Structures are given as C-alpha cells and as structure tokens.
Amino acid sequence: MASSIRVRANANGDITEVQALIQHPMDTGLVKDSKGELIPAHFIQELKFECNGKDVFVANWGTAVSKDPYVKFSFKGAKKGDELKISWTDNKGASDTTTAKIA
C-alpha cells in the first residue's frame, strides 16, 4: 500500500521547510452516515517529525483538524540529504511511518 503520508522537505540554507499531507478520514464521531448512524470518531492523535534522532515537531490533534490533514512548519539544523522520519498514530491504534530525504 502506498504510504498515507506525503512529505516535501526543502532545505534553504540553514532552514528546512516541511510540508506534509496525510490521508486520513479524521471522523469527529458527531457525523451521521446515510443510514442515520453515527460514524465513530477516527482521527490522528499524534504526528511526529524526527530528524537526526531528535523530535523537531510533534503535533497533538483533536477531531477538529480537517480531513486529510495538512501541516507546514520549518526547522533549523538539518542539511540536504538528511532523513526526516514522519510517523502518526490515531485513536484506534493504527499508525504509519515514512521517511523523506531533505532536498
């Protein structure tokens, strides 16, 4: 299966800009389906970005983050070719991990 995480990490001098797009339903648990039954909550709780053995950015998410979440941030201390490891876990215990080379 293709990874649920798409990442772009570009180094510009000392600063690396990271954009990530994750495929996830992010169900709130408040919405009903076509049969009128509640769709149980299903959302990513934690998203972690790790570079050179250090957590550079950690997101804790609730249900109010949009479906197929997007996040953008920048950090210092990495260079082109370094690996960025991205992982998420959701409230049902599912998870996914991917690594991206900083370009």
Place this chain on the structure above:
Amino acid sequence: MTTTTGPHPTRRLILQGAASVALIGLGNLPFAAAHAAANDKYPEEAFKQKSEADAIKALYGRNAEPSDKVKLDAPEIAENGGVVPVSVTTTLDKVTSISFLVAENPFALAASYKIADGTIPGVANRLKMAKSTKLVAIVEADGKLYSATKDVKVTVGGCGG
C-alpha cells in the same frame, strides 16, 4: 542475642525510610506531569473540554494574555467550514508549544504542537469549524502563555465534512 539482633533494627529502619521516600517520589510524578504541556503524552483531557477556557486550563494549567507578537492568520469568511486554512507565526523567543482553539466547536481544542529547540515557531494547518466562531491561538514562550484571536465567519458548517 541482643548483640546479634542489635544492628538489624537500625538497618530495617533505614530501609523502610528509603522505601517510603521512594514511594512518595513515585506518588508525586503523575501530578507533576498532569499540567505540563511539554510532556510527551497525548493531552486526552484537554481535547475533551467543551469551552476554550477549560481546554486552555486543562492543557497548560494557567491563563494566556493577549499579545501582538502572536500573529494569527485565517480567512475572514470561510466558505467551507470543513477546511479552513489557519496559521500562526510569532516573534517571541523560546517558544515551546503552539495551540489552536475553535471556540464554537463541540470540543474547543483543535490542535496542539510542540516546538522543539531550533524549530521555527510557526505552524500552518487546516481546521474544521462548526459555525462562525472565535479562533484562538496560544503560544507558550519561556514558560508564559500568549494568545491571539480572530473571528471567522463560516458560511457552510464543518460538521458535514
């Protein structure tokens, strides 16, 4: 008899003393961790709070003061409440976390980000908004909380996805 048992009571006392100190130490840990936003645990309780004031309290354990050094960027009118692009930047130093709260949502806290040393204090993401609402951004810097707010008009609610 007395000469052989003599040293034991003291040794036992010392051991008991050490054990109780260890127990007290363990007992204190959960309380110390409960309020720290910088710890590693997912802040389950904070995400369950309905009002933004309760959520801030559950997450950080104190109140934020408005600051013009926190810049919150969001559209004035969001056509689709399911996907509202929101970002925050700040000129504050020593930022350790950034959080977003949507006041009118069923659960106010939307997202909380931990900013490591060396990470630029700024985040862009997309949030759901149930209806027109006040949006609050909290920046934790050098142990203090700063906030910025903005009103967003939502023409279609975010609950329908």
